[in-house]
Amino acid sequence: MYIAGWGRSGTTIVDNIFNSYDNVFSTGELFYLWHRGLMIGRKCGCGVKFANCVTWRSILAAAFGDQLPDPAHVVELQKQTIRVRHTQSLADGVLSAEAQEYLDIYTKLYHAIAEVTGAKLIVDSSKVPSGAALLTRMPGTVPYLLHMVRDPRAVTHSWMRAAPPPEKRNGSTIVQSPTSSTVHWLARNAITERLTRAFPGRHARLRYEDFAADPQAAIEDLLDLAGVASADGPFVDANTVRLKPNHTIAGNPSRFRNGDIAVEADDRWVTEQRFGPRLTSTALAWPFLHRYGYRTRV
Structure with missing residues (x-):
């Protein structure tokens, strides 16, 4: 099951909850395995450096033996061919040689994940819709698409809080302006919506707000869609989940949490967000607000 959408939409907690069910393995943002995992050396969700994670070392060995693709080359393939703007052509067009090479690499990787973990369902929260598009071309898999949506004003507020990367490298921060965040929100959601045609009977849309209101029902409806018990x-209970340790690649820092977690809606934006950013986000997202059931007043 591939989770697509724009960042700060609740994908990390959804991913970690999926991982805590039997027969499910969550990869986190598998798209970033090559750069953040192998090149930069960020931590796996289990807390150790990616290169030292026994689970991922076993997966990579099963997939590639001693012929691991050059991570820099795979990242270059992503830059060349697995761009968001290429999503539709990756789903139904003729694949370039580079896209086919990338598909072959990920086919080996997904099959190795299933072999090593024994999971019936693999959850990939990469969010990049072009990655989901390639799943429809992957032999030996039954792909599902989960389109996650959150109120764009809440997303804007989250991006403006200057959240640091998980390892707080060099004290850097990640910030998006209201305009940038909302334009990306519009583009990602529009492209992901169109992509659902490639997943007939195997796609669902989940609003973060609906998930937070009844997380157990939301997750188990999705498991039912995928045929997983x-x-x-x-x-x-209905709003408290016992998270297992995971082996996720990249994502929100909350991926490192496990144990009993109360799932509650993060609605700080309602009282904290300034009028200017809220107006900007509301105006830009106007065409999709009603479509996704969000109020249109500022």
């Missing part, structure tokens, strides 16, 4: 799941 949800019995003996990780929910202690």
Whole structure:
């Protein structure tokens, strides 16, 4: 199941909850394995440097043996061919030699994940819709698409809080302006919506707000869509989940949390967001606000 959408939409907690069910393995943002995992050396969700994670070392060995693709080359393939603007052609067009090479690499990788973990369902929260498009061309898999949406004003507020990367490298921060965040929100959601045609009967849209209101029902509906049993799941009650340790690649710093977690809507934006950013986001996102069930007043 590939989770697509724009960042700060709740994909990390959804990903970690999926991982806490039997027969499910969440990769986190698998798209970034080559750059953030192998080139930069960020931590796996289990807390150790990616290169030292026994699970991922086993997966990479099963996929490629001693012929691991050059990470820099794979990143270059991503830059050349797996761009968001290429999404539709990757789903139904003729693949270039570079795109086919990338597909072959990821086919080996996904099959190795299934082999090593024994999971019936693999959850990839990369969010990049072009990556989801390639899944429709991947032999030996049954792909599902989860389109995650959150109120664009909440997303804008989150991007403006200058959240640091998970390892706080060099004290750097990640910030998006209201205009940039909302334009990306519009583009990602429009492209992901169009892509659902390539997943007939195997796609769903989940609003962050609906997930936060009833997380257990939201997750188990999705597991039912994918044909995965949800019995003996990780929910202690309807809104408290017992997260297992995970092996996620990249994502929100909350991916490192496990144990009992209360799932609550993050709605700080309602009282904290200044009028200017809210007006900008509302005006730009206007065409899609009603479509996704969000109020249009500022």
